[in-house]
Amino acid sequence: DSGVTQTPKHLITATGQRVTLRCSPRSGDLSVYWYQQSLDQGLQFLIQYYNGEERAKGNILERFSAQQFPDLHSELNLSSLELGDSALYFCASSAPPLYNEQFFGPGTRLTVL
Amino acid sequence: AQTVTQSQPEMSVQEAETVTLSCTYDTSESNYYLFWYKQPPSRQMILVIRQEAYKQQNATENRFSVNFQKAAKSFSLKISDSQLGDTAMYFCAFGDNTNAGKSTFGDGTTLTVKP
Numbered sequence: 001d002s003g004v005t006q007t008p009k010h011l012i013t014a015t016g017q018r019v020t021l022r023c024s025p026r027s028g029d030l031s032v033y034w035y036q037q038s039l040d041q042g043l044q045f046l047i048q049y050y051n052g053e054e055r056a057k058g059n060i061l062e063r064f065s066a067q068q069f070p071d072l073h074s075e076l077n078l079s080s081l082e083l084g085d086s087a088l089y090f091c092a093s094s095a096p097p098l099y100n101e102q103f104f105g106p107g108t109r110l111t112v113l
Numbered sequence: 114a115q116t117v118t119q120s121q122p123e124m125s126v127q128e129a130e131t132v133t134l135s136c137t138y139d140t141s142e143s144n145y146y147l148f149w150y151k152q153p154p155s156r157q158m159i160l161v162i163r164q165e166a167y168k169q170q171n172a173t174e175n176r177f178s179v180n181f182q183k184a185a186k187s188f189s190l191k192i193s194d195s196q197l198g199d200t201a202m203y204f205c206a207f208g209d210n211t212n213a214g215k216s217t218f219g220d221g222t223t224l225t226v227k228p
Contacts, residue, residue: 033215037156042220043204056215088156100146100208100216104158 004105025093119219136205
């Protein structure tokens with residue numbers, strides 16, 4: 001158990017809908033990262049937050065947005081969902097001094113029908 | 114921008130034997146970290162081993178060790194005495210200290226340990 005929690009574990013929805021994925025980082029971790037992993041693919045970095053502020057952005061679609069709240073939990077919002085958005089979405093967190101050592105949550109499996 | 118290349122999409126090894134997974138990276142940074150993550154069929158991402166670029170000594174964690182060649186920008190993972198539970202996808206990752214922890218991942222190598 002990495003200490004990072006993600007809810008829900010599974011999510012099934014229809015095209016055009018909007019969903020919110022939630023992540024709670026390890027206690028004390030200020031950085032949160034979101035990744036997308038499509039079936040049998042590598043990890044695509046979406047976005048990073050550090051202590052409530054956006055720090056880095058990857059290949060995140062305009063239909064997707066995220067935020068980190070004062071209690072440090074983070075939410076990833078996916079809207080106007082398409083079939084191709086079906087994937088495993090990971091959240092990871094890290095803390096100084098080794099910011100790069102990321103601890104991953106179990107992921108949320110999103111299925112868009 | 115940093116890049117990480119894993120040139121072996123798939124590999125297999127017999128149980129109890131040794132296997133080496135390759136990873137190369139490209140960066141202009143001098144201070145950085147390298148990681149290997151394991152993703153078993155459960156899809157959980159698990160950190161296997163970490164190497165600090167300023168350390169010449171190769172990192173070791175039980176049956177897992179790395180061969181870090183900084184000049185060649187190479188970072189391979191050696192798994193000794195392979196076990197069935199090592200069957201997983203392995204990702205090499207690069208992290209620098211200039212972007213507060215953003216890491217770049219390779220495309221992964223799927224390793225199958227055969228009985």
